[in-house]
Amino acid sequence: MDFDLPEELRLLKETVRLFVDRELIPIEMTSMDGAIMRPEVRALLEDKAKKLGLWHLDVPQEYGGQGLNLLGMVVVWEEIARTIAMPPRGPSVFGPDIRHVLFTLNPAQKEKYLFPVLRGEKKTAFAQSEPDAGSDPGAMRTTAVRDGDHYIINGYKRWITGAADADFLQLVAATDRAKGSRGGLSMFLVDTDTPGVKVVRKTPTVMGDEPCEIAFDDVNVPAENIIGEEGGGMRAAQSWITAGRLYQACRGLGVAKRCLDLMVSYAQQRVTFGAPLAERQAVQFMIADSFTEHHMTQLLVYQLAARTDAGAAGRHESYMAKIAGTELGFRVADRCMQIHGGMGLATEMPISKMWRDARSFMITEGPVEVMRMVLAREIFRGRK
Numbered sequence: 574m575d576f577d578l579p580e581e582l583r584l585l586k587e588t589v590r591l592f593v594d595r596e597l598i599p600i601e602m603t604s605m606d607g608a609i610m611r612p613e614v615r616a617l618l619e620d621k622a623k624k625l626g627l628w629h630l631d632v633p634q635e636y637g638g639q640g641l642n643l644l645g646m647v648v649v650w651e652e653i654a655r656t657i658a659m660p661p662r663g664p665s666v667f668g669p670d671i672r673h674v675l676f677t678l679n680p681a682q683k684e685k686y687l688f689p690v691l692r693g694e695k696k697t698a699f700a701q702s703e704p705d706a707g708s709d710p711g712a713m714r715t716t717a718v719r720d721g722d723h724y725i726i727n728g729y730k731r732w733i734t735g736a737a738d739a740d741f742l743q744l745v746a747a748t749d750r751a752k753g754s755r756g757g758l759s760m761f762l763v764d765t766d767t768p769g770v771k772v773v774r775k776t777p778t779v780m781g782d783e784p785c786e787i788a789f790d791d792v793n794v795p796a797e798n799i800i801g802e803e804g805g806g807m808r809a810a811q812s813w814i815t816a817g818r819l820y821q822a823c824r825g826l827g828v829a830k831r832c833l834d835l836m837v838s839y840a841q842q843r844v845t846f847g848a849p850l851a852e853r854q855a856v857q858f859m860i861a862d863s864f865t866e867h868h869m870t871q872l873l874v875y876q877l878a879a880r881t882d883a884g885a886a887g888r889h890e891s892y893m894a895k896i897a898g899t900e901l902g903f904r905v906a907d908r909c910m911q912i913h914g915g916m917g918l919a920t921e922m923p924i925s926k927m928w929r930d931a932r933s934f935m936i937t938e939g940p941v942e943v944m945r946m947v948l949a950r951e952i953f954r955g956r957k
């Protein structure tokens with residue numbers, strides 16, 4: 574049993590770490606304009622990433638990408654998450670955020686939707702959540718009713734990241750509400766300029782991102798725009814979800830690592846009552862616990878990624894990773910804030926932003942309680 578990363582991934586991790594330290598952390602307090610990364614900053618960094626061979630890392634080689642496996646992406650994601658220079662959701666400077674369902678499109682769909690995304694000509698958003706269906710997509714009310722060679726879509730989506738700029742949506746809708754998530758949901762490619770699609774409003778959040786609400790009023794979508802077969806919507810959406818959970822776990826790992834570094838450094842400099850904080854047991858314990866918990870979680874996340882790459886991972890493992898990684902991120906960010914005292918609360922420091930981001934990862938793409946619920950189900954069924 575080998576617990577070390579393969580040499581090529583250690584080198585990749587080091588390259589990304591240096592990129593984050595030299596290019597991203599120094600500009601992280603000025604790189605964003607609200608929810609958006611400043612276009613000139615993004616363009617410059619994308620150019621540098623391309624020159625370093627850090628572009629389209631998870632895109633399969635047949636589409637011109639690097640074809641990194643999940644373990645490779647995990648080490649990249651955890652390094653990237655050490656900085657707040659980029660939005661916590663959406664495209665990084667290493668290429669657009671492409672859900673893997675787009676690689677399952679048929680040839681005509683790839684021509685119209687996947688390739689323009691890869692070339693940077695089109696933007697897309699994933700639209701599943703609704704006012705009454707967040708954790709529980711089976712409760713969704715948006716319907717797609719077949720009408721000859723079209724589907725007519727009616728409904729309302731909420732919390733859709735990037736929808737205001739998207740050219741098309743990967744939309745999940747009910748084709749059979751009685752079946753819910755057990756075969757009743759289907760996934761469609763919906764151009765956002767189709768009559769009847771309307772971005773109603775943005776919802777500002779404490780993290781600074783502004784997901785959108787979208788109304789669908791008798792939207793006519795060609796039947797050829799269905800992804801896979803009717804009723805396969807959950808399967809299509811799920812195809813990204815293990816990677817999505819790992820992504821969120823890595824966000825937590827990255828936040829924890831950066832906060833740990835900040836804590837160690839601050840505890841050594843800051844003197845109270847005549848001694849550095851580093852000499853106080855209360856502070857030492859917070860740092861020692863954070864270090865231990867980070868190490869344990871990193872092992873869990875790496876192991877899950879390696880087992881997923883080998884086709885050996887059980888579903889329960891991604892639930893564990895999401896719970897452990899996201900809760901670690903928030904816990905360590907919170908300790909970091911505490912150790913920094915007032916400076917932990919100052920918005921001129923990155924800590925409060927990491928703390929807010931880390932809090933959100935415990936909710937988005939499946940709250941930790943729902944992860945625990947489905948994990949417990951797997952345990953009781955003896956399927957772990």
Ligand SMILES: Cc1cc2nc3c(=O)[nH]c(=O)nc-3n(C[C@H](O)[C@H](O)[C@H](O)COP(=O)(O)OP(=O)(O)OC[C@H]3O[C@@H](n4cnc5c(N)ncnc54)[C@H](O)[C@@H]3O)c2cc1C
Binds near residue numbers: 698702708
């Ligand atoms: C910034 C942001 C970006 C997002 N981007 C997207 C996107 O791009 N596309 C998209 O489709 N969605 C997106 N979402 C939606 C996100 O995935 C949902 O918010 C999330 O799944 C939770 O759904 P909900 O908010 O409706 O919470 P609910 O489902 O109403 O749950 C509320 C709370 O109840 C508790 N809970 C729920 N069910 C259970 C249970 N069974 N047992 C115990 N406790 C439970 C949990 O604590 C949960 O946090 C985004 C959300 C945010 C905030």
